[in-house]
Amino acid sequence: MATIQPVELEPHPDVALVERVRGGDLAAYDALVRKYERQLFRIAQHITQNREDAEDVMQDAFLKAYEKLEQFQGNSKFYTWLVRIAVNESLMRLRKRRTGKMVSIDEDIETEEGSVQRDLADWAPDPEQNYNQAELAEILRKTIQGLPQGFRIVFVLRDVEGLSTEETAETLGLSIPAVKSRLLRARLQLRERLSRYFRRNKAAKEKSGKTGVGK
């Protein structure tokens, strides 16, 4: 039986790049920025939900990482360390926008157990085919934006960006059970919300009618 976390026998390729940056090689940092800038931008935009903020967060995160590279211990992946900086920068940016109101990844988390939805229609086969790219992107954006912040971040890191449960926990300062519980509820809530668009016979009706993505 395979384990969830493969044992890494060889050092991650980023380790050598980080070492070169520490030795003053700026081209090595250029390579690291290029490698991760899209991911950082996406994560920042998922959290701040604002394009200008995401641009600022991405820049600030890379600058901060460069300044603090000496503090990077190497016992976590460089990418995980970078994501942690970007998540913190994003939360700070949100706090600023809300004029000092505390913002944390625990925001909007309800404590009761999520109930099992009974309205369960199966989805059409390949339901995304019923929408064009722009419509689909809008549906996916609106749906994920409706998730509580603390669920959204976990889903994005685990399922969109592919971090492991352990890395997500480390990045967000959460316990592993907390990450697992949030991930399950995030997935189920997203599934339920997407059902409005994707359930069998529904997509075709919406497409032919006037009802748009904003419903």
Add this chain to the structure above:
Amino acid sequence: MTCKEFLASLDDLIDGSVSAEMRAELQQHLGHCGHCEVILNTTRKTIEIYRSHEIYELPTTLQERLHAAIMARCKKGC
């Protein structure tokens, strides 16, 4: 196995981290519970859709501008 117990293992099943024994129990539940089968299939699809569609794309021109700005500031020692 109840639906609630099935749901508690849903993520492990999706992520492929259940034991063979547990997998067999989950499969058995799926065999007679259409409700959980729909949940499993559509949750898998939900993840797949979000994975395969980039909803916050960084346009190349913006990427190049931001990249250049970051590297210029690093060059100056930030």
